[in-house]
Amino acid sequence: MFINNKHNTNQLEHFIHAVRSDPENFGQKSFVVIGVHGWFPMKLVRSMVGEPTGTSARFCEMMVLSLKRYFETEHQLTIPDQCITVIPLEWEGKVEDRVENLYRILLENEAWVTALKAADMVLWATHSQGTPVSTMLLHKLIDAAYIQVPRQSVCLLAMAGISHGPFPYLKGSIIVKYFEADAARELFDFMDSNSDISTKFRMSMAYILRQNVKTVLVGSMQDQVVPLYSAIMSGTSHPNILRAIYIDGHIFSENDFLINLITLALRLRNAGFSDHGLLTHISEVLAGNLYSWEGGHSTIYDELGVYTIAIRYLFETQPLGKRKLMEPRSPASTVAAGAAVASSNHVTPRTTKVAAVEPKLDQFNAKVRLNPFYLPWAMRGIYDDARVQGDEFFHRELLRLQDLFDRWQPSSSKLKEIKFRLEPLKARL
Structure with a gap:
């Protein structure tokens, strides 16, 4: 749900009015949809991370479907096929x-x-792995003027992006030891923000954010390969970034404490507030089983709701839509096709153009094992944050979180450990 700002020029409204006044005008509009697959290991684990052939085309197909449904549902308009060009890009390495x-x-x-x-x-x-590839490729295309912003509106959707590397413990996994390829070893270089490839990636991310490319970073709750903090690129901050999480439908519960804790932390980041490191320290417990068939590293890109978040972010926020920034006064969660996509929205009262805001790139170095005592301090940091407590929406959400914590009965040993760590804060909650 979004809040209107009547003082802002709504380019989308003008666009819709022009098309309705002259339906043939739609034929003069053009959309380009680009898909870039990730890195693919040997067949032993492709059942968990996806197949290379056709995956880029699959991304294009899903994005086109989401685009068409959006205009049909929200504006009762049908986009002609000839208005859309799909560019599925494939190359491994x-x-x-x-x-x-x-x-x-x-x-x-x-x-x-x-x-x-x-x-x-x-x-x-x-x-x-397509996330750093796409970011650096987009940088080249903009720099060479093949893509021209702000004349063109651009949105990058990165699903389970390996921005800060895979789970560190996978480096010693028996499966990973079978990955006898430079591309596989390179993935772990992203764990260190000062590595050569990570530095280049971060420079390109900062560049496209300054160029006003709307960037949607979606992590997966049960990802076997990529931690949530990596998928949402927790070490980077900018108003053009929207963060969200994909949750497999069979584990989704609207009143689950952990799910609400994660979405609250995402909302804080999207609002320009600090999550005090909570998302980094909660990511380890979310890891899916690398040896099982279940899990969201590959299922994330088969959920239409993930693509819909990017479509809405592009069309319903400035410079295309009325909204300066997305408003979090109601949950932006959708449950569809057996999955849930929980998103969070901006609430920054910033009046300057987002393009004028310099991206904030924090140093990052992923550790194999995090200090377990940090989690309660992260929670305390959130509850002691005067800006968070002073915000009506977040204050109400913290009170709701208290009630959910009291009723939370985790079954797994990992989740029981999380509840044990947070128990000292119960009185404060």
Whole structure:
């Protein structure tokens, strides 16, 4: 749910009015949808992280479906197929090798280049290792003027992105030891923000954020490979970033304490507040089983609601929509097709253009084992934060969280340990 701001120019409203006044005008509008797959290991674990062939096309297909449904549902308009160009990009290897080869492949296709330059809107969907690849590739395309913002509206959807590396303990996993490829070893370089590839990735992320590319970072609650803090790139802050979480439907419960704790922390980050490191320290307990068939590292990109978040963020916030920033006065959660996508929204009373805000890049170094005593201090930091307590919405959510904690009866040993760690704060909650 979003709050209108009548003082802002609504480009989308003008766009819709123009199309309704002259339906043929829609045929003059153009959308480009780009898909970039992640990195794929040997067949032993592809059942858990997905298959390489066709995955980029799958991202494009889902984004197009979400785009069409959005206009049909919200504006009763049908986007003609000829208005949409899909660009599924495929190439395996290390990050920089993929960037260079995908750049070459794109430029060699004259029809793609023409469509990209002429597009009114560019929607980009990527997954896992594809996140740094896409960010750096987008940087190159903008820098070379193949994509021109702000003339074109651009949104990057990164699903289970490996921004801060995989779970650190996987480096010693028996499965990982089978990954005899440079691309696999490189994934762990993202654990250190000062590594060469991580530095280049962070520079490109800062660049596209300054260029006003709307960036949606969605983590998966039961990811076997990528921690939540990595998927949402917790070490970077900017108003153009929207963070969300995908939850497999069979574990979703609207009144589950842990789910509400995570979504509250995401809302805090999206509002420009600090989560005091809570999302980093809660990520370890969320890890899915690498040896099981279950889990969200690959199921995330089959959920239409994930793509819908990016569509809404592009069209319903400035500069395209009325809303300066998305408002969190009601939960932005959807349950569909056996899954849940919980999103959180901006509430920053900033009046300057977001493009004028310099991205904040914190140093990051993932540890194999985090200090278990840090979690209650993170919670205490949130409850002692005067800005959080002074916000009516967050104050109400903290009170609700207290009630959910009192009723929480975790079954697994990992979750029981989380409740035990937070028990000293019960009186404060």
